[in-house]
Amino acid sequence: MPRIFLTGAGGNVGRYTLKELLRRGYEVTALARRDTSLEGGRAVQASLSEPGKYAGEAAAADGIIHLASTMSSDRNVVISEDILGTGFLLDSWKRGNFIYLSTQAVYGIPRGPLTEEHPLSPMCWHEIGKICCENQLVSAPLRPEGGAAISLRIPPFFGPGGKTPGSLLLENIHEHLVRAHTFAFETEEALETAGTSFIGPADLASVLADSLGLKSSGTYNVSGGFCTWRKLLDEMGRRGGFVPKLSLISKLSPGTHYVRMPKTRTFVDGSVFSRLSGFVPARTLVDLVNDFFDARS
Structure with missing residues (x-):
């Protein structure tokens, strides 16, 4: 039975990934910062900056999936934990593929569809750290026993719970719907066309x-779909029994509690990865919104 070393197993994405790996018949050794109960997997409690506690397990694995991230924008934390920690993990990698979870945020403010050739424009140390980790994979030496080094740039994660900005997106929108806040857009064009690509838990796992x-090393975009912000608000309103309040910022009445919505259209082109892997998203926006509300009930 192939063994996978999984970091970030205690996080939102990690839990779904562990379940999917077990479903496919893998044995999973999981790195977790805290004493976490991982059903079906064997846990190693350590941080990435403590390679002495996990290097042997990573070296014995038939592949590594690296999800762990501090999610910090503090320079010292990103360098000591994310960047150096990823380097330690790469030093422990002996065989099979090394999969690193990155983010579409490394592109900065989008200027058209985001392909893998789009210029990078990080806006904080979290994103700088992601790029540094991607580059470590690019420069990693070939393994005698084979294996590809793969970074995956993902869009916001549309799932219940979570602690990252992407995974909290639906939670935040739901809270504003409950409070009957107004969702305000800068222009009519933004109201109709601004939006984001997304991916759900099962599809990401x-x-x-x-x-x-995969046989080829590289950095690949991944996407489960695209929706406008208006479509997302309408779907969450439909499922939750809310009537979203939409407005242009210029038409807001004084004292109105409002949420300024993004004016950009962030479309992540995941066609290269889909062509190489055969990936076809299984969950639609409607499915993900329904899953979100089902998890709350």
Whole structure:
């Protein structure tokens, strides 16, 4: 039975990934910062900056999926934990594919569809750290026993719970709907066209597991779909029994509690990865919104 070393197993994405790996018949050794109960997997409690506690387990694995991230924008934390920690993990990698979870945020403010050739424009140390970790994979020496080094740039994670900005997106929108806040857009064009690509928990877990079989090293965009902000608000309103309040900022009445919505259209082109892996998203926006509300009930 192939063994996978999984970091970030206690996080929101990690839990879904662990479940998918077990479903596919993998044995999983999981790195977790805290004493976490991982059903079906064997946990190693350590941080990435403590390679002495996990290097042997990583070296014995038939592949590595690296999800762990501090999510910090503090320079010292990013350098000591994210960047150096990823380097330690790469030093421990001996065989099979090494999969690293990055983010579309490394592109900065989008200027058209985001392909892998789009210029990078990080806006904080969290994003700088992601780029540094991607580059470590690019420069990693070839393994005698084979294996590809793969970074996956993902859009916001549309799932219940979570602690990252992407995974909290639906939670935040739901809170504003409950409070009957107004969702304000700068222009009519933004109201109709601004939006974001997204991916759901099950699809992301499938992508990560599928990546273990890729033969070519590289950095790839991944996407589960695209929606406008208006479409997302309408779907969450439909499922939750809310009537979203939409307005242009210029038409807001004084004293109105409002949420300024992004004016950009962040479309992540995941066609290269889909062509290489055969990935086809299984969950639609409607599915993900329904899943979100079902998890709350």
